[in-house]
Amino acid sequence: MRVLKELLDRGELGEPVFAQIDMHAIPHWQGFLADYDRLTLANMSVHHLDVLRFLFGDPDEITTTTRKDPRTTFDHSDGITISTMRFPSGVVALSLEDVWSGPRAEGYEDDQHIRWRVDGTEGVAKGTIGWPTGEASTLTYASTKTTGGKWVTPTWDTMWFPQAFIGVMEQLQHAVTSGTAPALSVADNVRTVALIEAGYRSIAEGRTVKLSEIQI
Secondary structure (H helix, E strand, C coil): CHHHHHHHHCCCCCCEEEEEEEEECCCCCCHHHHHCCCCHHHHHHHHHHHHHHHHHCCCCEEEEEEECCCCCCCCCCCCEEEEEEECCCCCEEEEEEECCCCCCCCCCCCCCEEEEEEEECCEEEEEECCCCCCCCCEEEEEECCCCCCCEECCCCCCCHHHHHHHHHHHHHHHHHHHCCCCCCCHHHHHHHHHHHHHHHHHHHHCCCEEHHHCCC
16 A cells, blocks of 8 residues: 555556445454444444545545444444545545455355555556455556556565554654654544544434544
């Protein structure tokens, strides 16, 4: 996602038009979540909505719909979850968390994955987030400005676990040691939580919710 952000900031994809994160995977829900009615939006979608904020800023509005997950035995209000967002720039984004992801039985070949895509006026970037497979995340892109319309696929060996966790802690330690502002601030995280709250209000009231309705 950081490389994708660099591509967007350099204008290699032109003006962003549409973005999507498409998850079909079964989380291992931590036991304490059984004591809450909130599930997927607060504990899985939050990562994807946070990424979309990182890429495009704060959205103007969010519409979220959901249904219970047939596999999750404890009571919950949000299982399979779909959120659409509109950003001030005009970007429309979709975040889909299918935590059902099909049946699980002996001999059944599942296809769990998380894929993403960003369409721009001058190019497209797409790839995967390496969960739950434990593989490195991927990115491939084509740009009319910099690749002649040909697909380019950089590669790396790092992945979401453990490098994503190590990197966050290292960056925080660096900020404390150097006296600089952390790359991931508490204030920014609060804005992601506000987006989650707006999503839950959308579910409860069956409507599109403006982010301006949520007090921060």
